[in-house]
Amino acid sequence: MASAEGLGLTVLVLAVVVLLAVLSNRVSERLRIPAPLLFLVAAAAASDVLPVLNQRVPVSLVEQVVTVALVVVLFDGGMGIGWRRFRGSVVPIVSLGVVGTFLTAGVLTLVAHGLCGLGWRTSLVLGAALSPTDPAVVFSVLGRREITGRAGTVLEGESGANDPVGIALMLALLGASGSIGRQAGQVVGTFAVQMAVGTAVGVVGGFALLRFMQRVSLPAAGLHPVRALAGAMAVYGVATVAHGSGFLAVLVAGILIGDEGMPYRLEIRQVSGSLASLAEIVVFVALGLTVGLRALGQGWAWLIGLVLAVLLALVVRPLTVGPLLLPVRMRTGERVFIAWAGLKGAVPILLGAFAITAGVPDARRIYEVIFVVVAFSVLVQGSTVAWAAGRLGVPMRTTPPTPWALGVRLPQEPEGAGLCTVEPGSPADGATLEDLVLNGDTWVSAALRDGQLLPMAPGTVVRAGDDILVLTRPKDSQAEGQAAGD
Structure with missing residues (x-):
């Protein structure tokens, strides 16, 4: 009986935490404080009030939880980017994700050693841990607003790319030994293997998972998101066992799958996006439970982290990101925004946990410094992301909730159907539905404005921001029609 009551209490606590996580965005909007920060500070305060929480949540468990959460976040982020968007901004994404990560880690190492007086080993580990950014934090602080244009693609792509790079760099540093020259060679070799194997497994695994989802039907709709996430976990596992970067493999697989047609595509994206948001909250709660607020005063962790x-935010990232964005065709305001919106989140927490489990000297202080840096980044930078986007002219759009759906289910993938958004100044902006029908092989099936259906009359005028469902006759049908006409 007592065990049943204990289990009931545990289930109740977990249910309350999940409900709070689900409602966190609403609370964040009212308080104008990023939701991840609320959970981070609340968990840290709880670990001070109830020390038993800190004792029962070891850092090794945090490492495992964050790893699983990050696989979900990267897979969802990769699908959100897709191959078409990635291909259009591959140069800035790769340069920021690889070169930018190394530059940030190097400059931070010099700052930590020269200004904060930390040892070279501690400074290197701290620099590597704080070099990656986090896309999920940016999305959570934006709420229902979405960054559009190239700036949004570059920011998402960089955040996804520098996570595997930062993790591979940290693992290489932790595994290096011997003389300085030998350690440098080991770091370069380990990093190259991680990237090469991770990319190869991601490409092969992504295409294999895509074919599996397209060709093998399942008995229930709810099983399709489960299959997609299980496939992502399998890709991560294969790459990691093969001594590659499992996180890079998951990101690559998500990018390759993102634009492709598959059964229950919308449901897969909805479930993965929801789990990614929940996973981010879980990561911040785990960090808070393992770092008490009182411990930050020991060893001047709070001061080092604040510096x-x-x-x-103000010097290192602008100096490392700015020059890399100069060759990119982008407005100055967009470059400044990308430099400011490089928030820290789940990955630095994971890398700090790596340092502790690897037995790095001074690892506990490194972990506490990461806590301060992440809290500052989410509070100061996260709270001003939307304001900065408006001031710098970065295009954003509000994505209101659409809880009601009107549609049909088809047994086969519809060919020639596509949902388009009318861009400002485009030929479709101000045109009638009749004007949009270019020939007998193209027509408009539905049009929406502000979530409402427009009348499907020839004289209906569409405006910028309207969503239009366009149908085109498949190419083989067009060819048959042309042959019949000849």
Whole structure:
């Protein structure tokens, strides 16, 4: 009986935490404080009030939880980017994700050693841990607003790319030994293997998972998102066992799958997106439970973290990101916004946990410094992301909730159907539905404005921001029609 009551209490606590996580965005909008920060500070305060929480949540468990959460976040982020968007911005994404990560880690190492007086080993580990950014934090602080245009693609792509790079760099550093020259060679070799194997497994695994989802039907709709996430976990596992970057493999697989047609595509994206948001909250709760607020005063962790956070946001990231974005065709405001919106989140937490489990000297202080930097980044930078986008002219759009759906289910993938958004100044902006019908092989099936259906009359005028469902006759049918006409 007592065990049943204990289990009931555990289930109740977990249910309350999940409900709070689900409602966090609403609370964040009212308080104008990013939701991840609320959970981070609340968990840290709880670990001070109830020390038993800190004792029962070891850092090794945090490492495992964050790893699973990050696989979900990267897979969902990769699908959100898709191959078409990635291909259009591959140069800035790769340069920021690879070169930018190394530059950030190097500059932070010099700052931590020269300004904060930390040892070279500690400074290297801290620099590597704080080099990656986090796309999920940016999305959570934006709420129902979405960054559009190339800036949004570059920011998402960079955040997804520098996570595997930062993790591979940290693992290489932790595994290096011997003389300085030998350690440098080991770091380069380990990093190259991680990237090469991760990319190869991601490409092969992504295409294999895509074919599996397209060709093998399942008895229930709810099983399709489960299959997709299980496939992502399998890709991560194969790459990791093969001594590659499992996180890079998952990101690559998500990018390759993102634009492709598959059964229950919408449901897969909805489930993965929801789990990614929940996973981000879980990561911040786990970090808070393992770092008490009282511990930050020991070893001047709070001061070191605050110094690094301010310099990282105002000096280090602009100096490393700015030059890499100069060759990119982009407005100055967009470049400044990308430099400011490089928030820290789940990956630095995971890398700090790596340092502790690997037995790195001074690892506990590194972990506490990461806590301060992440908290500062989410609070200061996260709270001003939307304001900065407006001031710098970065295009954003509000994505209101659409809880009601009107549609039909088809047994086969519809060919020639596509949902398009009318862009400002495009030929479709101000045109009638009759004007949009270019020939007998193209027609408009539905049009929506502000979530409402428009009358399907020839004289209906569409405006920028309207969503239009366009149908075109498949190419083989067009060819048959032309042959019959000849």
